[in-house]
Amino acid sequence: MIDKIFNARLLDPAKQAIHSDDQSYDINITAGKISEISLSHLKPNFSKNIQNTLSKSYIDAKEKLVFAGLVDLATYLREPGASYKASIKSETYAAASAGITTLCFQPEPRVLVNNTANVNLIHEINQRSATAHIEVIGNLTQDLKGETLSNMGGLKQANCVGVSNGLQPLKDLHTLHMAMKYASTHDLKVFIHPLEHSLAQKGCVHAGSVATRVGLPSIPVAAESAALAQALTLVEATGAKTHFCRLSSAASVKLIEYGKKQGLPITADVAAHQLFLTDIDIMHFNPLCHTYPPLRSERDKNALRQGLADGVIDAICSDHQPHEIDAKLAPFQQTEIGISGLETLLPLTLKLVEEGVFDLSHALKLISLNPAKILNIDAGQLRCGSNADLVIFDPDAFWCLEAELMLSDGKNTPFLGQWFSGEVINTLLAGKMVYSKN
Numbered sequence: 001m002i003d004k005i006f007n008a009r010l011l012d013p014a015k016q017a018i019h020s021d022d023q024s025y026d027i028n029i030t031a032g033k034i035s036e037i038s039l040s041h042l043k044p045n046f047s048k049n050i051q052n053t054l055s056k057s058y059i060d061a062k063e064k065l066v067f068a069g070l071v072d073l074a075t076y077l078r079e080p081g082a083s084y085k086a087s088i089k090s091e092t093y094a095a096a097s098a099g100i101t102t103l104c105f106q107p108e109p110r111v112l113v114n115n116t117a118n119v120n121l122i123h124e125i126n127q128r129s130a131t132a133h134i135e136v137i138g139n140l141t142q143d144l145k146g147e148t149l150s151n152m153g154g155l156k157q158a159n160c161v162g163v164s165n166g167l168q169p170l171k172d173l174h175t176l177h178m179a180m181k182y183a184s185t186h187d188l189k190v191f192i193h194p195l196e197h198s199l200a201q202k203g204c205v206h207a208g209s210v211a212t213r214v215g216l217p218s219i220p221v222a223a224e225s226a227a228l229a230q231a232l233t234l235v236e237a238t239g240a241k242t243h244f245c246r247l248s249s250a251a252s253v254k255l256i257e258y259g260k261k262q263g264l265p266i267t268a269d270v271a272a273h274q275l276f277l278t279d280i281d282i283m284h285f286n287p288l289c290h291t292y293p294p295l296r297s298e299r300d301k302n303a304l305r306q307g308l309a310d311g312v313i314d315a316i317c318s319d320h321q322p323h324e325i326d327a328k329l330a331p332f333q334q335t336e337i338g339i340s341g342l343e344t345l346l347p348l349t350l351k352l353v354e355e356g357v358f359d360l361s362h363a364l365k366l367i368s369l370n371p372a373k374i375l376n377i378d379a380g381q382l383r384c385g386s387n388a389d390l391v392i393f394d395p396d397a398f399w400c401l402e403a404e405l406m407l408s409d410g411k412n413t414p415f416l417g418q419w420f421s422g423e424v425i426n427t428l429l430a431g432k433m434v435y436s437k438n
Contacts, residue, residue, distance in 0.1 A: 163183055204217060
């Protein structure tokens with residue numbers, strides 16, 4: 001266990017500022033929680049001598065940045081049910097290496113979260129490694145089949161943070177209406193992936209000139225915006241707290257902005273890869289760029305970035321979907337969707353800072369404090385009494401993403417070979433060192 005971090009530069013998005021470079025701070029940790037934050041009484045020039053005499057329970061963070069562990073709203077951990085793709089142990093360790101200390105477990109057809117037993121099993125598996133916290137989203141309908149509502153009362157008692165039907169279709173709008181009303185009675189947040197399946201059909205890429213050129217079936221923006229508009233109407237009718245997952249278009253940003261101006265209890269996120277990749281990237285049928293929602297146009301990408309800067313979109317997530325190698329070896333439209341995103345969530349977000357989309361404090365807010373608020377958990381800020389889920393970060397490091405160095409079981413990312421600035425050196429979970437680069 002770590003008892004103290006000293007000589008650290010602190011960044012807390014809750015305070016909207018980074019502390020001055022000429023000031024360093026100490027963080028005391030007691031029983032896994034932050035017990036005190038104060039100006040460092042140790043002079044930086046003495047650090048090397050002091051480090052040699054201090055206990056291993058002390059960390060010298062000279063010239064490093066310290067911030068609260070990240071909160072990722074969307075991770076497909078594959079276990080139990082699809083452990084041939086990845087495991088909770090492998091993916092939580094990969095998360096720790098990327099500064100992520102809380103993961104939001106997503107239900108999927110192969111990995112169901114129907115009842116308390118399912119939720120307990122997930123937590124039991126995680127406790128064997130305990131390198132990240134897991135918050136669970138339960139099934140909106142039984143087995144995600146879109147017909148019979150799940151036992152939301154039981155899922156609430158099992159401490160699920162919300163319910164979702166993922167990308168699986170619902171029988172009709174009446175089912176969604178009833179689900180929202182039922183979720184509201186249990187104060188459960190509804191997580192919606194806006195998708196009108198009758199418009200999407202069997203499409204796999206964005207409906208635009210690129211789709212026409214490469215001859216692949218497409219998904220129009222309307223498949224997302226129409227579903228989003230319908231859901232907003234039901235939010236207004238039921239008052240259900242609702243989070244919209246993985247926005248991909250300029251039209252959706254406008255709809256979310258309108259809904260928020262109407263005072264609806266809504267939030268929204270976007271996957272990190274949607275902020276850098278567009279439909280141009282599928283020109284050579286790169287299966288690593290097969291995602292859902294599909295990669296959209298340059299205009300859509302820029303609108304998503306602006307939506308984050310303006311506060312219309314509340315969070316950036318990894319939408320982490322690890323796959324075995326064979327899952328991406330078929331022709332484009334036959335490959336499985338998704339990118340392994342845990343290890344690029346922070347680096348890609350920081351690239352947006354480098355490109356001037358927003359400042360560092362706002363960037364950290366989008367991947368820590370805001371997701372924590374969406375999940376209604378105590379995380380994402382440096383506050384006395386909170387869990388000591390902390391990241392020690394070297395802002396001067398420069399590194400390349402290589403498949404053989406990735407810790408996730410899924411190496412399916414189109415960002416291989418890219419260089420990034422800044423690197424996680426240590427990650428603490430409730431005061432325990434769960435990752436160390438050295």
